[in-house]
Amino acid sequence: MNDRLARIALMRLAEPGDALMGGLVASLGAQAVVERVRAGRPDPALVRLLTGSAGDDGGGAGGSVGDGGADENDRAGRGAGGGGHDAGGGGAGGSREERIAGRLRRAFASWSARLEPADPRRDLAEGERNGARLVIPGDPEWPTQLDDLGRARPYALWLHGDADLRFSCLRSVALVGSRAATPYGAHVAAEFGAGLSGRGWTVVSGGAYGVDGAAHRGALAGGAPTVAVLACGVDVAYPSAHHQLFTAVRAHGVLVSECPTGSYPTRPRFLIRNRLIAALSRGTVVVEAAVRSGALSTARHALSLNRVLGAVPGPVTSETSAGCHRLIRQGAAVCVTTPEEAIELTGALGADLARESHGPVLPRDELEPETRRVLETVPARGGAGPAAIAVAAGVGMDTALACLGGLAAAGYIERVSRGWRLRPEGPRSPSGR
Amino acid sequence: MNDRLARIALMRLAEPGDALMGGLVASLGAQAVVERVRAGRPDPALVRLLTGSAGDDGGGAGGSVGDGGADENDRAGRGAGGGGHDAGGGGAGGSREERIAGRLRRAFASWSARLEPADPRRDLAEGERNGARLVIPGDPEWPTQLDDLGRARPYALWLHGDADLRFSCLRSVALVGSRAATPYGAHVAAEFGAGLSGRGWTVVSGGAYGVDGAAHRGALAGGAPTVAVLACGVDVAYPSAHHQLFTAVRAHGVLVSECPTGSYPTRPRFLIRNRLIAALSRGTVVVEAAVRSGALSTARHALSLNRVLGAVPGPVTSETSAGCHRLIRQGAAVCVTTPEEAIELTGALGADLARESHGPVLPRDELEPETRRVLETVPARGGAGPAAIAVAAGVGMDTALACLGGLAAAGYIERVSRGWRLRPEGPRSPSGR
Numbered sequence: 088m089n090d091r092l093a094r095i096a097l098m099r100l101a102e103p104g105d106a107l108m109g110g111l112v113a114s115l116g117a118q119a120v121v122e123r124v125r126a127g128r129p130d131p132a133l134v135r136l137l138t139g140s141a142g143d144d145g146g147g148a149g150g151s152v153g154d155g156g157a158d159e160n161d162r163a164g165r166g167a168g169g170g171g172h173d174a175g176g177g178g179a180g181g182s183r184e185e186r187i188a189g190r191l192r193r194a195f196a197s198w199s200a201r202l203e204p205a206d207p208r209r210d211l212a213e214g215e216r217n218g219a220r221l222v223i224p225g226d227p228e229w230p231t232q233l234d235d236l237g238r239a240r241p242y243a244l245w246l247h248g249d250a251d252l253r254f255s256c257l258r259s260v261a262l263v264g265s266r267a268a269t270p271y272g273a274h275v276a277a278e279f280g281a282g283l284s285g286r287g288w289t290v291v292s293g294g295a296y297g298v299d300g301a302a303h304r305g306a307l308a309g310g311a312p313t314v315a316v317l318a319c320g321v322d323v324a325y326p327s328a329h330h331q332l333f334t335a336v337r338a339h340g341v342l343v344s345e346c347p348t349g350s351y352p353t354r355p356r357f358l359i360r361n362r363l364i365a366a367l368s369r370g371t372v373v374v375e376a377a378v379r380s381g382a383l384s385t386a387r388h389a390l391s392l393n394r395v396l397g398a399v400p401g402p403v404t405s406e407t408s409a410g411c412h413r414l415i416r417q418g419a420a421v422c423v424t425t426p427e428e429a430i431e432l433t434g435a436l437g438a439d440l441a442r443e444s445h446g447p448v449l450p451r452d453e454l455e456p457e458t459r460r461v462l463e464t465v466p467a468r469g470g471a472g473p474a475a476i477a478v479a480a481g482v483g484m485d486t487a488l489a490c491l492g493g494l495a496a497a498g499y500i501e502r503v504s505r506g507w508r509l510r511p512e513g514p515r516s517p518s519g520r
Numbered sequence: 521m522n523d524r525l526a527r528i529a530l531m532r533l534a535e536p537g538d539a540l541m542g543g544l545v546a547s548l549g550a551q552a553v554v555e556r557v558r559a560g561r562p563d564p565a566l567v568r569l570l571t572g573s574a575g576d577d578g579g580g581a582g583g584s585v586g587d588g589g590a591d592e593n594d595r596a597g598r599g600a601g602g603g604g605h606d607a608g609g610g611g612a613g614g615s616r617e618e619r620i621a622g623r624l625r626r627a628f629a630s631w632s633a634r635l636e637p638a639d640p641r642r643d644l645a646e647g648e649r650n651g652a653r654l655v656i657p658g659d660p661e662w663p664t665q666l667d668d669l670g671r672a673r674p675y676a677l678w679l680h681g682d683a684d685l686r687f688s689c690l691r692s693v694a695l696v697g698s699r700a701a702t703p704y705g706a707h708v709a710a711e712f713g714a715g716l717s718g719r720g721w722t723v724v725s726g727g728a729y730g731v732d733g734a735a736h737r738g739a740l741a742g743g744a745p746t747v748a749v750l751a752c753g754v755d756v757a758y759p760s761a762h763h764q765l766f767t768a769v770r771a772h773g774v775l776v777s778e779c780p781t782g783s784y785p786t787r788p789r790f791l792i793r794n795r796l797i798a799a800l801s802r803g804t805v806v807v808e809a810a811v812r813s814g815a816l817s818t819a820r821h822a823l824s825l826n827r828v829l830g831a832v833p834g835p836v837t838s839e840t841s842a843g844c845h846r847l848i849r850q851g852a853a854v855c856v857t858t859p860e861e862a863i864e865l866t867g868a869l870g871a872d873l874a875r876e877s878h879g880p881v882l883p884r885d886e887l888e889p890e891t892r893r894v895l896e897t898v899p900a901r902g903g904a905g906p907a908a909i910a911v912a913a914g915v916g917m918d919t920a921l922a923c924l925g926g927l928a929a930a931g932y933i934e935r936v937s938r939g940w941r942l943r944p945e946g947p948r949s950p951s952g953r
Contacts, residue, residue: 401833408833416861
């Protein structure tokens with residue numbers, strides 16, 4: 088079982104954002120973790136691994152898994168219900184090692200039970216048959232900003248849609264807010280979506296009614312991709328009334344999920360999903376939210392990930408704007424009243440990153456020989472998957488993926504639902520899409 | 521001519537907030553200034569006085585008058601059109617002394633022409649016949665916070681209404697905003713007015729349509745006084761449709777003007793009046809204002825006087841809230857969504873001042889003999905003016921005024937339209953009114 092299949096298995100056996108699993112994967116790698124879970128009980132070395140210096144996970148928000156609730160991502164994972172393993176009896180007393188050993192035993196029991204029926208090969212085949220693609224850390228399309236999530240980083244992502252996720256998110260703003268949006272909130276979300284998209288900025292949001300849906304609809308009217316991060320499988324239209332909207336997002340953007348295909352959303356998954364919206368985008372703008380809105384969890388994630396945060400004010404007579412006003416009053420969010428102000432806020436911190444996508448165009452002649460061979464196999468119409476391209480170019484899969492990533496960054500090729508194809512306009516900044 | 525009459529004359533001969541006049545009055549006193557103006561041309565000693573160290577005016581925002589526009593109050597006075605004397609030809613070149621000498625010559629010419637027809641005794645008699653009262657710096661009812669205006673401090677104030685201005689403003693919030701308020705803005709202004717007044721906080725505002733009127737109407741529904749600062753004489757109902765509103769304010773608060781009785785408002789006077797609203801109150805809250813609203817000049821005055829500033833957000837789709845949002849975005853104003861938040865904002869800085877009005881109650885037996893004599897002459901019904909009280913108590917006018925101020929502070933007596941009377945409830949904190 089390779090890394091790709093192991094990560095598909097992880098999606099089945101642990102809940103998204105489970106910090107304990109994240110810590111193990113960061114230390115051992117996905118394949119080794121799956122093997123250990125298959126072997127049954129955790130061996131004592133794992134406890135030492137998790138309680139010792141776990142600084143090798145590379146994630147800024149990582150740290151030790153030991154004391155639950157001590158770090159934000161851990162809390163996020165466990166607070167959402169699925170990721171924690173303290174819920175069962177015992178484990179409260181004893182030394183730190185004993186507590187972690189207890190959590191690990193309970194986690195292994197739960198993971199083993201789920202591993203039994205998992206069939207990663209079938210999952211992969213089914214997902215690809217449906218038109219989706221799997222991306223894992225190290226893939227060219229993997230959005231490296233997700234590494235900021237540390238131990239709560241997703242194991243893998245299912246993507247479905249024509250846009251390249253990584254490049255789409257280089258200049259992106261998350262628009263979040265209440266499902267029960269007022270007409271005012273829906274209007275503002277659509278205006279912001281259209282304004283951002285019209286200026287070449289990608290909108291990132293969920294797939295819910297209210298602000299999410301209005302933001303995507305607005306974004307579809309502009310020229311930039313829109314990214315919908317779902318709490319269900321990318322093949323599951325939830326809510327079903329958004330079936331057409333998701334079809335449109337696939338054509339002009341991309342659907343994203345860290346859940347296995349076919350899975351339905353649960354309330355904890357909505358909350359844990361919010362960290363992806365915050366982490367994918369350069370900044371988050373809360374369009375309309377009551378003080379107890381779930382959108383505020385996205386805002387908290389954005390802050391804990393050092394992303395910029397904005398909030399749109401509304402009538403003080405509207406409870407649905409009270410969450411926005413509180414964020415502004417606390418100084419946690421900047422008051423944002425127009426799409427331009429959202430861009431100003433988000434662009435300021437990351438001018439470097441935005442420039443990355445405008446990098447100097449590399450003339451075709453100056454490409455590395457392998458890269459040029461890969462480019463020559465990319466079709467102008469339709470699209471080809473990385474495996475087919477690797478075979479045709481006579482390079483290994485890893486080389487093909489690396490070359491494709493570089494070619495996309497240089498503007499030669501673009502992601503479509505069936506793989507990669509040449510950009511009709513040739514090499515230029517992909518931000519112009 | 522005493523100080524009181526001299527200041528009435530100053531109201532006639534110089535525009536409100538004239539920093540040049542303010543500087544002369546601070547240095548020489550009102551009587552001496554009127555005498556010099558009557559004498560004709562300014563003597564060279566005045567130029568030396570204004571260019572030299574003029575640090576004896578006691579006002580924090582004072583400073584040198586020399587270079588027009590260098591300080592905020594000077595700018596405020598001159599920006600409003602009436603106060604500056606640079607508008608005429610010449611004076612642009614030359615040394616600092618020459619420029620000031622030129623300004624002073626032009627100012628004296630204008631003041632002399634207005635002094636001719638002025639009749640301060642008639643003004644005083646007429647004002648008092650109409651039920652108004654004049655207060656000047658040093659009077660018990662003079663709001664000493666106006667001294668923060670430095671050279672732009674008013675020469676005197678005409679007051680008309682039952683509330684004591686000084687004590688009313690100890691716990692006060694200015695509510696300002698657009699004359700062309702939307703229904704939303706008018707609703708919020710009334711809610712804030714009622715909420716503040718119901719919690720014992722005085723509302724300070726202008727007398728215009730829109731936010732001003734709605735704030736007063738709301739405040740009249742609460743228990744605390746409301747203060748309307750007019751840009752016309754206290755006896756002039758402008759706008760005339762607010763005649764009934766002003767009658768209600770007189771009964772439950774006080775009308776304030778730095779203009780001579782009978783004078784009609786001019787556009788510059790509206791703007792220069794705004795500094796009084798900012799200076800009288802402990803903090804200013806902009807309820808609804810477009811980016812070019814005159815209410816923002818009150819906000820600027822509040823900031824330059826180190827008063828706290830709040831702004832109420834509104835729909836981002838409303839141009840009439842754009843001024844509020846800009847203040848919040850700039851960090852100049854705190855986002856305020858309820859009357860409680862306005863009090864929290866305003867109360868924080870001045871807890872000391874608010875306590876002042878809750879000072880220890882001085883038992884009647886421990887009053888100074890003169891003060892006790894003055895107290896014994898204050899009627900329980902109707903009301904008596906300070907002059908009548910001074911005569912009846914056998915003390916001088918100055919002593920009577922000082923004693924009356926102390927008695928009011930201790931809660932023995934209260935201001936009514938006809939002068940002073942005993943408080944029915946006896947001595948306790950006047951803030952309970």
